[in-house]
Amino acid sequence: MSFEVLAPGMLALMQxxxxxGYQHIGVTTGGPxxxxxxxxxxRLLDNDLNAPQIEITFGGFSLLAHDDTSMAIxxxxxxxxxxxRDIRPWRTYRISRGDRLEFTxxxxxxxxYLAVRGGFKPAMKLGSCATVSREGLGGLHGNGAKLAKGDRIGFAKTDNLVDAALPDTEIPDYREPLRLGLLPGYQFRHFPPVQRMKFFSDDYEVTQNIDRMGYRLQGDAIHSDLDGIVSEGIAYGAIQVPSDGQPIVLMKDRQTIGGYPKIGCLSALDAGHLAQRGPGASVSFYLGDVAGAEAQRLLFNRRLRLGVSGD
Incomplete structure (x- = not known):
């Protein structure tokens, strides 16, 4: 039971x-x-929520199905x-042997994100298939490589076909202006009030320098009163401010330590919204709090448990 990669596109990764549990030895989390x-x-396929999928960035990716299954995009x-035939995301589809799927x-x-019923079956390294190429970990074969032409991606046989879709009212529109809640960290107080005011009142632009490690933003420069800090652990979504004053949002493949002051952090859901924006997109920030971020996550988790039409 497998798909065959016909064209690998710019970047397609098993995640x-x-x-x-390995950041203390310098191994980052990876993941979607x-x-x-x-x-x-x-959830659309009623899989285990951790079941491996393919993360496809920018498109140019195509697959040939060698067996029948259900998939979700x-x-x-x-x-x-x-x-x-054009198909839309946020729903499931039946796949038959010989079908060709492409992302343009x-x-x-x-x-x-492409999932199949029961999940894909890649190699596991340190308990995960999450691909982090810099560390040579994860992916189809466990060596950190992105998917390549000719790869055969296995999945479990299933006769249980699934028909489900997320309601249109709940589907994000990634073209909308993006406003994100900053959770202030303990270095927040080292950014003087004028610098904080600039940060929260400016619109930042997503630059060309974006990848799975970090998103560099461009706008009104802000500065802390720290010359630097001793390198310390870095959370997903942390916003570093280097000497040029331009914020960097650290993403899934971030380094595990860093020495730039951090004005604060984004929640995982907010960082995910940023990850869907490309160069030129506008981003602004407001002062959030941990309670609000936790409530947002609890509501999301509850919605996942409730499921959707067709379950």
Missing amino acids: DSGRR MDEFAFFWAN TGGDLGARLNN APVNGLRA
Whole structure:
């Protein structure tokens, strides 16, 4: 039971929810850039929420099905086509032997998630298949490589076909202006009030320098009263401010330590929304709090448990 990669595109990676418990030895978590889309892809198929998927960035990716299954596509609309027929994300589809699936180019968002019933079957390293190429970990063969032409991606046989879709009212529009809640950290107080005011009143632009390690933003420069800090552990979504005053949002493949002051951090769901924006997108921030972020996550987790039409 497998798919065959016909065209690898710019970047297609095997991902589960991430590699936990190894940051103290310098191994980062990896995992899906957009957790909202990743978990919904598995939920639509009634999979284990950690079941491995393919994260497709920018498109140009195509597969040939060698067996029957059900699949779900979520996240960005990358112009998906099934047997030359346009299909839309945020729903499940039946796949038959000989079907061809392709993702062409971004229409709305940057990253799509492809899940199959029961999950894909890649190699596991340190308890996860999450691909972190810099560390040579994860992926189909466990060596950190992105998917390549000719790869055969196995999945479990299943006769239980699934028909489900996320309601249109709950589907994100990645073209909308993005406003994110900053959770202030203990270095927040080292940014003088004028610098904080600039940060919260400015619109930042996503630059060309974005990848799975971090998103560099450009706007009104802000500065702390620290010359630097002793390198320390870094959380997912942390916003570093280097000497040029331009914020960097650290993403799933971030380094595990760093020495730049941090004005605060984004929640995982907010960082996922940012991960769907490309160069030129506008981003602004407001002062959030941990209680609000926790409530947002609890509501999301409850919605996942409730499921959708067709379950």
